[in-house]
Amino acid sequence: MMLLIADGLDEGSSIDILIKRNGATYKITSFVNKIEDDKLFINPISSKKGLFQFRFTDVVDLIYRHGAQTWRWNNVKALIYKDKEGSIFHTFTPTQRAVLTNRRNTYRLTVSIRTKITYQYKADLEADIEDDDDQLDNADPAIRDAVNKANGVETDRKTSGVIFGGAPVKEETEEKKVPEYTTFAFINDLSEGGASLSADVELGMGDVIGLKLDYKNSEVTAKGTIVRIIEENTKRGKFQYGLRYYEKSKNYVQFLFDEQRKYINDMKK
Structure with a gap:
């Protein structure tokens, strides 16, 4: 059953990504690169500190608006994806149907x-999520490699590519x-x-x-x-x-x- 269905949703559509992390909610606006097999692709989210890492503890929602209507997919799966050509994307896969509202009504x-x-x-919200995401990059290389290896799920080389998860939150990290x-x-x-x-x-x-x-x-x-x-x-x-x-x-x-x-x-x- 296809879950990623909404009027006008296609390549180039604007999409809002809500990320709930450590008690704060961040919003990132991006554009749809492509949609394949109920999976939405966007160009990789990055900052001055590199590629953004989603964590397994993040709660991620997608919001798409078309005219007076708004579709919201709650608790989607967010991953980093690398295809056979080496192109990197962030992907989002719904786990349930979208909630549809009509502003006219x-x-x-x-x-x-x-x-x-x-x-x-x-500006404070954007700076905070960049600093928070940088924790893994600044970790000991051995720890970082172990975390990435544990989170990564490598698919068959003959199929579509390689999928990587995000970095888990360290329990001992003080919440900012x-x-x-x-x-x-x-x-x-x-x-x-x-x-x-x-x-x-x-x-x-x-x-x-x-x-x-x-x-x-x-x-x-x-x-x-x-x-x-x-x-x-x-x-x-x-x-x-x-x-x-x-x-x-x-x-x-x-x-x-x-x-x-x-x-x-x-x-x-």
Whole structure:
């Protein structure tokens, strides 16, 4: 059964890769090189420090957008692949069907909530994952070779090529934290896929904002990247930000429905 199916998904399509590692989530945008046998190929992800290594402990999701529709494949298998010609790719293989959402059918709730938000700069996130990935490169050569040998699965030379896994996380490695800052903001509206909010702090495209709201006896959380910025200079804030979620708590949708009911009840009064 083919799992890598979505309208318009083909060579050259833009794809978002979400990598959850050590409590942080990183987003990398790339382009599809080719699709073969339910496997998506992209040109290798690299940085100043070399080829990016996926780890077995990483949780990797793919997000593809086409028009008003969004496909999300959760927990895909990510590998480094070398073909017979020596070309290297990163490959992603789905383990389940994609979750499809349609933004045209997404309800957007107008609210006015002043709350504390967290934010992280895109540059800090990118620098952190590069430093984290460099741990294996700086290891003792004997250890590095042993890890690569243990993780690599070499296929028959007569077939398609060689597949290599990523480096496992060392248990004794101290977890590093990406700098996270807080400020107050006004949430203007909420939807299942994102939010609009106003704040005085100046942020950039691709920076990350986190929301945390009280809900019943617990809290609802969401985190997303900034995809729209408007300078507004109002009492609510100097800037208005459009947020696209890549992470939200399981109770977020129920929270949205409950807030919608409150809004409708207030209209009837």
